[in-house]
Amino acid sequence: MFITLVSFSQIKEKDTLPINIDDYVFVKPGDTLIVNLNEFSLLPKHKFKSKNDIRYYLWFRRKVFKAYPYAQLASQRLDSLNARLEKIKSKRKRKKYTKLIQTYIEGEFTDQIKKMTNTEGRVLIKLIHRQTGKTAFQNIKVLRSGWKAFWYNTTANVFKLSLKTEYHPELENEDFLIEDILQRAFQDDKLKPQKTKLIFDFAKIISENKSNVNVEEYKIMFAKIRKKKKNKKKN
Structure with a gap:
């Protein structure tokens, strides 16, 4: 008798608990239910031809991981600089602030x-275009007095590369690989996402590429690097 009374009181207590109507959705027969979900993209599984291809892809991914934070930081600094310069009317003060x-x-x-390698420098120049919407050369041209020394001294002279290099993942295999690496890193929380200032549909690009990863050019590059290291050890 006692057990029965206790069970009944527990059931009664549960039945009288307050119900939050926001936790439930009532749908009548024939109604249409619309649920808003956060946007996300599905990246297909890579199709590597060999283990060596995987090795070279991972090697190139390390280069992208090293270069991306600097391009991201450059974009943030440029945005802050441009926003500040718009409020400064005096040419002298603008020049002083830029310096x-x-x-x-x-x-x-x-x-x-x-300390970057030539490959990392090339990736950085491309990512500068991705993150700022302008090539390194165009950024220098706009902000000659403030950025000329910086980019020429640390980028052109160090890497001996073209500052006019653009980023086209829809056309260039290397750029496609860079974007593929970035998108996967963003999804895995390995890199902090920063929206590109360029306009391209990577979902469409990756569907056309059918997730085949072409790393042939990096095999050659990687082989040259290994050969140089062996020669240095011999000397």
Whole structure:
């Protein structure tokens, strides 16, 4: 009798608990239910031809991971600089402020950039275009006084590459690989996403490529690097 009364009181207590109507959705027969979901993209599984292809892809991914944060930072600094310059009317003050930003950025990551390899430098120049919407050369042209020394000294002279290089993942295999690496890293929370200022549909691009990863050019590049290292050891 006692057990029965206790069970009944527990059932009664559950039945009288407050119900939050927001936790439920009532749908009548024939109604249409619309649920808004956060946007996401599905990336197909890679199709590598061999284990060596995987090895070279991972090697190139390390290069992208190293270069991307600097391009991301450059974009943030440029946005802040441009926003500030719009509020400064005096040419003298604009020039002075630009030089201050230049000095700050040089101290922030110039030494790290100088330690980059040629491949990392090339990727960085492309990512500068991706993140800022302008090539490194165009950025210099717009902000000559402040960024000329920075980019020419730390990028062109170090890597001996073209600052006019653009980023076209829909046309260039290397750029496609870079974008593929970035998108997968964003989804896996390995890199902090920053929206590109360029216009391209990567979902369409990747569907046309059918997830085949072409790493032939990097095999040649990687072989040359290994050969140089062996020669240095011999010497």
